[in-house]
Amino acid sequence: MTWTELVLGASPVQGDQPAVSDVRTGEVLSYNAFARKVTHAAAGLRRHGLRYGDRVIVDMPLGVGFAIAVHSVAWSGGVAVLGDSGTARMMIAQRGYDPLAVDVQKVFTFEPTPGELPFSDLLGERSVQFGPLAGPALSVGGEYVYDHDELASDLRSLSSRLLVSEDDVVLAAVSDPLKGLRVLDLALMSGAHVVIAHEPSLIGCRVLAHVHAATLVIAPNEVVRRLLGDPTLRVVDERAVVSSLSR
Numbered sequence: 001m002t003w004t005e006l007v008l009g010a011s012p013v014q015g016d017q018p019a020v021s022d023v024r025t026g027e028v029l030s031y032n033a034f035a036r037k038v039t040h041a042a043a044g045l046r047r048h049g050l051r052y053g054d055r056v057i058v059d060m061p062l063g064v065g066f067a068i069a070v071h072s073v074a075w076s077g078g079v080a081v082l083g084d085s086g087t088a089r090m091m092i093a094q095r096g097y098d099p100l101a102v103d104v105q106k107v108f109t110f111e112p113t114p115g116e117l118p119f120s121d122l123l124g125e126r127s128v129q130f131g132p133l134a135g136p137a138l139s140v141g142g143e144y145v146y147d148h149d150e151l152a153s154d155l156r157s158l159s160s161r162l163l164v165s166e167d168d169v170v171l172a173a174v175s176d177p178l179k180g181l182r183v184l185d186l187a188l189m190s191g192a193h194v195v196i197a198h199e200p201s202l203i204g205c206r207v208l209a210h211v212h213a214a215t216l217v218i219a220p221n222e223v224v225r226r227l228l229g230d231p232t233l234r235v236v237d238e239r240a241v242v243s244s245l246s247r
Contacts, residue, residue, distance in 0.1 A: 002074075002131055002132060002134065002137075002149070002152055003074060003137055003138075003148045003151035003155065003185075004074045004075045004131055004148075005131055005152075006152045006155060006156070006189050007071060007155075007184075007185050007188050007189050008035050008038065008071075008188075009189060010031060010166070010188060010189060010190065011031040011032060011034070011035040013191065014030075014031035014166065014191050015030070015031055015032050016030045016031070016032055017030060017031055017191075017193070018030060018031075018193045019031040019033075019188060019193065019194070020034060020067060020184065020188070020193075020194050020196065021193065021194070021195045021196065021212070022063040022064040022065075022196050023195065023196060023198050023208060024061065024063055024196070024198045025063060025064065025065075027063075027064045029064055031188075031191075034064075034067070034068070034188070036127070037068045037123065038068055038071045038072045038075055039072075039127040039128050039129065040122070040123045040124060040125075040126070040127045041068060041069075041072035041076075041119070042072045042073075042076035042127070042128040042131070043076070043122075043124065043126040043127050043128045044072075044121065044122025044123060044124055045072060045073065045076040045090070045122060046076050046077075046128065047124065047126070048090070048106060048117075048122070049089070049106075050073075050076050050077070050089060050090060051077070051078075052078075052132065052135065053077070053078070053135065053136055054077075054078045054079065054088070054089040054090070055078065055079045055081050055086075055088035055089060055139070055142070056073045056078045056079065056080055056090045056091065056092060057081045057084070057085075057088045057090070057092070057093075057102060057104065058070055058073065058080050058081065058082055058083075058091075058092050059083065059091065059092070059093045059094070060092065060093065060177075062172075062180035062181075062196055063196050065094065065119070066177065066181075067181070069092040069119070070082075070138070070181060072122070073092070074132075074137045074138065074148070075128055075131040075132075076131075077131070077132045077135070079136045079137060079138065079139055079145060080137065080138050081138075081139045081140075081141075081142050082140045082141065082177050082178060082181075083140070083141045083142060084097060084102075085098070085101035085102055086102060086103070086141075086142045087102070087103040087104070088102070088103075088104050089104065089105055089106075090104055090105060090106045090108065091104040091106070091107045091108070092107075092108050092109075092110075092119060093107060093109050093110075093113075093116075094109065094110050095109055095111035095112075095113050096113065108121070108122060132148065134147065134148050134149055135148060136148075137151055138151060146245070154244050155182075155185055155186065157244060158182070158186055158241060159186060159189065161240075162186065162236060162240065162241070164186055164187055164190040164216065165190060165191070165192065166190060167192075167215070168187070168190070168193070168216050169192065169195060169212055169213055169214045169215050169216070170183065170186075170187040170192050170195065170214065170215070170216045170217075170218065171194075171197060171205060171209055171212065171216065171217045171218070171219075172184065172187075172194055172196050172197060173199070173201075173204065173205050173208070173218065173219040173220075173223065174200060174218060174219065174241075175200050175220050175238060178242055178245075179218075179238045179241055179242055180196065182241040182242055182245075183218050183238075183241055184196075186241065193212075195208060195212045195214065200219050200220050200223055200238075201223070202223050202226050202227070205217055205223055205227060206227075209233060214233065215232075215233065215234065216233070217233055217234070217235045218235075218236045218238055218240075218241060219235065219236075219237075219238055220237070220238055221239070224238075
């Protein structure tokens, strides 16, 4: 089972249960909706010329759109490159980007951007039912490239160290996209509901944990230390979700 296949694995069981809530945008996606967007966007990327092993720069704030963008690239057979510069076949951005920092053939944006293609154009009727069996999948900054097997194996290992169940509400209040992606992947493969905070602040975590009835908070060390002692919450230092992927 490949990386994205592992992340999408709970969708048939969880169905219309909430998968991801984005505090910044207010968007909430069910498991079915998330899987549908990933598989249909993957087909759209292939329709626009993406080939196996092609790089796609993903320059997005952590949120629902970020997760869809990364996994649609991986499911299509491409390599999602987290960053805002470099050479690639395509780029997926929220809105603005520095055209002098990238060398790409096409740019898709989630927000309307003059001269660029809307990401929604990728969401046609067709979908990719079966992703790649193996191969490259993710890069941070365009340097080391993680493959599907490596990411899937490490995610299974993480889930054995940090137990998450379908009854959990996981608050992701992390400081960078890779940590956020790891929290998203862990929560989704476990059938949990993940709430993505706008920023990793103490007050924000307390408010969001109360509003969403969070059972697990993953945040920077300085926030975690201040949250310790709350009997209703498990708190985990964000470094724990990426330590085994350090390069």
